[in-house]
Amino acid sequence: MALNHSAPQLMREHILRCAGHQFEEGDVQHWWHPPSTRGVRTHCSDDYLWLVYVTCHYVHSLGDHGILDESIPYIKGRSLNKEEDSYYDTPYESLEAGSLYAHCKQAINKALVFGEHGMPLMGSCDWNDGMNLVGIKGAGESVWLGFFLYDVLVQFAKIALGRQDLEFAKACQEQAAILQGNIAKNGWDGEWYRRAYFDDGTPLGSASNTECQIDSIAQSWSVLSGAGDHDRSLMAMASFNKRLVRRDSRIIQLLDPPFDTSSMDPGYIKGYVPGVRENGGQYTHAAIWAAMAYARLGDGAHAWELFDMINPINHAKTTADVNVYKVEPYVIAADVYAVPPHTGRGGWTWYTGSSGWMYRLIVGSLLGLKLNVDQITIAPCFPADWKTFKIHYRYRTTMYHINVIRKVGTEQKPATFALVDDGGEHQIDVFWPA
Numbered sequence: 001m002a003l004n005h006s007a008p009q010l011m012r013e014h015i016l017r018c019a020g021h022q023f024e025e026g027d028v029q030h031w032w033h034p035p036s037t038r039g040v041r042t043h044c045s046d047d048y049l050w051l052v053y054v055t056c057h058y059v060h061s062l063g064d065h066g067i068l069d070e071s072i073p074y075i076k077g078r079s080l081n082k083e084e085d086s087y088y089d090t091p092y093e094s095l096e097a098g099s100l101y102a103h104c105k106q107a108i109n110k111a112l113v114f115g116e117h118g119m120p121l122m123g124s125c126d127w128n129d130g131m132n133l134v135g136i137k138g139a140g141e142s143v144w145l146g147f148f149l150y151d152v153l154v155q156f157a158k159i160a161l162g163r164q165d166l167e168f169a170k171a172c173q174e175q176a177a178i179l180q181g182n183i184a185k186n187g188w189d190g191e192w193y194r195r196a197y198f199d200d201g202t203p204l205g206s207a208s209n210t211e212c213q214i215d216s217i218a219q220s221w222s223v224l225s226g227a228g229d230h231d232r233s234l235m236a237m238a239s240f241n242k243r244l245v246r247r248d249s250r251i252i253q254l255l256d257p258p259f260d261t262s263s264m265d266p267g268y269i270k271g272y273v274p275g276v277r278e279n280g281g282q283y284t285h286a287a288i289w290a291a292m293a294y295a296r297l298g299d300g301a302h303a304w305e306l307f308d309m310i311n312p313i314n315h316a317k318t319t320a321d322v323n324v325y326k327v328e329p330y331v332i333a334a335d336v337y338a339v340p341p342h343t344g345r346g347g348w349t350w351y352t353g354s355s356g357w358m359y360r361l362i363v364g365s366l367l368g369l370k371l372n373v374d375q376i377t378i379a380p381c382f383p384a385d386w387k388t389f390k391i392h393y394r395y396r397t398t399m400y401h402i403n404v405i406r407k408v409g410t411e412q413k414p415a416t417f418a419l420v421d422d423g424g425e426h427q428i429d430v431f432w433p434a
Contacts, residue, residue, distance in 0.1 A: 001054055002356040004061045005363070005371060005393075011058055012067055018051055019072045019103045024094055025079070026110030030086070041077055042086040043123035045135075046145055048107040049152050055104055056155035063373035065162065068101040082138055085124050104156060105168060111149055112175060115141035117197055118182025120149050126196075127217065130269025130278045137199040143187040144195060147221035147228070150179050154226070180227050188232055192239040193218040195255075204266065205255070211262045214243050215255040216286045223293035237293060241302065244290075249343045250309045251336055252287035253280055275339025277347060282336035284310060284354040288361050295365035300381040303366060310358070315346065332358055367391060367404075368414075378430045379414035380404055396421040403427070406434040 003011040021029040021037065028048040032039025059065060077091035098106070113121050122135030122142040134140045153176040160169035187193050195205025195215035205215040219236040222228025228236065244253040258280030259270040272279035291306035308314055316322050316329030327333055327346035334351035337343060363369050368380035369391060376393065391402040398421050415430040 001057050002359040004058060005369075008058070008062050008064075011054075012064065015051070015055055015058060015067065016070055016072055016100065018054075019100055020075070022048065022051065022072075022074055022103050022106070023091070024074045024076060024096055026106040028107075029075075029091070036090060037075065038088070038090040040086050040088050041080060041091075042125070043080060043084075043136075044125050044129070045111070045121060045123035045142060046126045046148060049111055049149060052104040052107050052152050052156055053148075055100060056152070056159060059159060060155070061371045061373070068099060068104075068159070068163070070100050071097050072100060072103060073097040074103075083136060085132060085136065101159075101163065104159075108152065108156060108172070111152075114182075115139055115197065116201065117141055117186040118179070119143055119186065119197065120145045120179075122196055125267070128269065128278060130267055130272070131196065131204075132267035132269075134196050134198050134204060134266050136267075139199040139201075141197040142195075143183065143193055143197075143205070144215070144218045144221055146179055146183050146187060147218070147225040150176050150183070150227035151221075151225035153179070176227075183227055184229060184232075187218075188229075192236040193222050193228065193232070198264075198266075202264075204264070209262075209264065211257050211259045211264060212255045212266070213257065214239060216240060216244055216253070216283075216290055220286070220289040220293040223296050224289065234297070237290075237297065237299075237302075240290060245306070245309075246338065247309075249338065250315070251282045251338050251344065252290060252306060252309060253338055254278055254283040254286050255280055273339060275343075276337055277335045281338040281347070284332060284334055284336070284351070285357060288354060288357040292357075292361050292365045295361075295381045298381070300383060303381050304383045307361065307366065312346070315344070331355065369393070372416075374419050375416055376400070376402075376419055377414050377416045378402065378404060378432075380432055382406060382432060395419045397423045399425045401425065401427050402430060404430045404432060407431040408434045410434070 021032055026048060029039040030042045030044050030047055074094040074096050075091040076094045111120055115121055119141035122140040124136055125132045126142045126145045153172040157169045157172035189206045192214050194203050195218050197203055205212055205218060207213055219240040222233045222236055243256055258274030260274045269278050275281050287310050291303050294303035312329045315325035324344040325346050327349045331350050332355040333346035333349045334354055335347035337345045366381050368378050370377045388405045393400040410431045410433040412433045
């Protein structure tokens with residue numbers, strides 16, 4: 001998704017490539033090894049929805065509705081047993097093919113299976129692969145996935161309406177409304193949103209738990225998806241700020257307290273030492289989502305503060321910083337440790353998932369630049385000490401030099417202007433309230 005401004009053709013190619021790794025039933029390979037198609041099939045509940053999410057982002061940004069008509073074969077492989085976590089094999093190409101639009105509909109239909117709390121089933125994991133036992137018996141539910149699925153349904157309904165697929169658009173809208181109601185009823189814990197429900201109905205990410213009382217991504221996606229109640233989302237982000245942002249060590253934890261000695265067994269995440277990687281350390285991918293959520297709320301102070309904490313260059317300003325962080329300060333680290341004696345030490349670097357989201361945080365959430373086919377909208381989230389900034393934006397063969405200037409008395413209204421590819425250079429001034 002970070003490529004939509006600079007390399008949309010690569011984005012297009014990769015969407016179609018990923019669609020070619022979707023099984024006839026709607027699920028996808030969790031990963032595969034090119035150039036072969038040998039990879040893993042799982043009960044993971046979110047990966048096939050990313051195909052829809054990214055397709056919506058691409059079409060809404062670039063207006064390339066033709067991609068939806070591209071025909072891509074499905075793949076075939078043996079079905080997973082109900083309690084089988086995964087298997088590794090080489091699937092074969094199905095005789096059945098479908099348009100990208102059909103692939104997306106198949107993924108959505110695959111996701112519309114809910115548990116007793118009205119949340120989507122978690123399967124063998126959701127975004128957090130380490131929580132592979134929460135729903136392994138087929139009854140566990142993911143609150144975070146509820147937020148994500150809601151966003152997918154809302155965005156895809158717009159595409160379905162544009163194609164006059166009114167029945168499916170209505171189904172998406174109705175399911176989104178039901179899901180939002182179930183989240184309000186069963187996802188709220190009192191001061192923040194829960195993370196999931198185990199197969200036996202025990203909540204995860206609740207104040208009633210002794211470990212993992214609060215998880216970052218349920219709070220941030222309550223904002224990013226638009227599915228959370230506004231007042232509750234504000235309270236949830238305040239709880240996130242209080243419980244998970246460790247300013248003393250410049251770390252943004254994924255969850256707290258870490259899994260350690262309790263009887264809860266969410267999966268292999270518990271195999272990580274408390275404070276390392278997903279088990280209560282900083283998982284940068286999720287930390288970026290939190291910064292994006294603050295920007296979405298218009299809370300520039302917290303958005304920029306979190307960005308400054310994530311920014312690797314800020315972990316190498318002094319010799320002492322370097323001796324703590326220990327990894328490259330010019331690339332994103334997937335994780336930062338939160339346990340002595342390694343508190344503040346970077347983990348897995350050159351991590352493209354987090355770097356792609358970091359790029360989107362900077363360009364889209366903080367600088368406020370959004371592409372809508374042949375228009376640009378600027379709605380920045382200014383840091384307190386900035387008076388102006390400039391964006392040099394290339395639109396095909398044409399350069400736009402955009403000056404964004406803080407000005408007292410200006411109405412806070414996003415600035416939108418048309419993009420014209422005339423081979424020239426254009427100066428644009430955007431005024432934003434001080």
